[in-house]
Amino acid sequence: MTTDKPNSGRGQRELRVRVKTAKGRKLSSTRWLERQLNDPYVVNAKKEGYRGRAAYKILELDDKYGFLKAGARVVDLGCAPGGWCQVAVARVNALGDRKNKPQGTVLGVDLQEVEPIAGAEIHVLDFLAEDADAQVKGWLGGGADVVMSDMAAAASGHKGTDHLRIIALVDAALDFAFDVLEPGGTFVAKVLAGGAEIGMQTRLKKHFTKVANVKPPASRADSSEKFVVAMGFRGRDLAAGDLAAEVD
Template identity: 80%
Template structure:
């Protein structure tokens, strides 16, 4: 398998769709559930899965962050990145390649990638990875300690295992996004970027309002690599306005600011 080097370059933006024409069908073997058969069939026929294997990424999720970054350009050389829910490591691989790529002056930049996940992750050169339940008490303080300073990007692909109930799954992912956003408000440098996976549904409205109060732009995007039959999408909030309004929306604004009129009313 070749090494994942494509992340350092912003060239080659083909979605990969249509690269395989022959559909592989999986027989229902004894003991294999229909859901496993369908999952296997989907994996075998997914051009992104094949491409990830070819290009040395740990999973097809790598293409989601590649596509988002190709559009919004937040994984810049030298950037300090926090990757929440990083297992098995595709986003980290992309981040390491891009934040350590050649800078505009031609010099090699020294970025930083800190990943956390509930699960163990095989080491990735250039990334610091910790096992952590980000919803447990004090988790954000532990991340801040590991980080030891501000970050330029906080990204979250965290997703709880599916409960089979759409509403429950949605609420769980909103809780994960809110926790990730709180960390972003605490550690991002002004101008920083927050990227998070969300599921389409009603309960996210409050979170979107909170993001709009704290970032110059908030976009909701479904990158081509995100499966069309999945309700996942990504929120990309750019231009963090700084900590002054980080608690806006919960009635505990930290300090008054002349610019607070810019924020939309809750």
């Protein structure tokens, strides 16, 4: 591993790490490692104690739309490794350290065990299970103000298939949000640009007063991911009516 020296003629700049290809390591792995080592979000995450660079995505989204308010009750679906929960804990005052602000609640659920996070309540739970919404509302002591998801389906290597899988996952997360969100609540989720999300966008616009599609600066330029931020949930009665119509 080597580093480029600063160009003295242009002043100091951060050193760029270059990774030499090691025996037994693929070129693609070497390029990934080099990108990680030179990614300012990765570097800052380590410095600031976040569990991954993804924490900056929710930070930037909340900076723009302001849905993580002090006192809010937040559910993070597929919360591992926990970066989004860390951000939410600070923003909603889950630790109660800002005495002049209401104290919020952060609940993370995932299929796997997640290392504890101060101020967050973490549970192993499949949010697709039949009684998952009731369990979550029980843990929260009521409905949620924010349901957020940075989940992605396992990659198949086929772009079209992966896109359909993540849209199906977001649709499932949206159904869950319909069950647990309080009126006026917010739904935030990662999707992949590709066109198949038209039906999902229609549902969002029907059930929320404001829907934004955004690619935060922390999303890598070469990634097809974007995020939907749907605010102003119109309520479960409308969602229940839609579900009944689908069943009929």
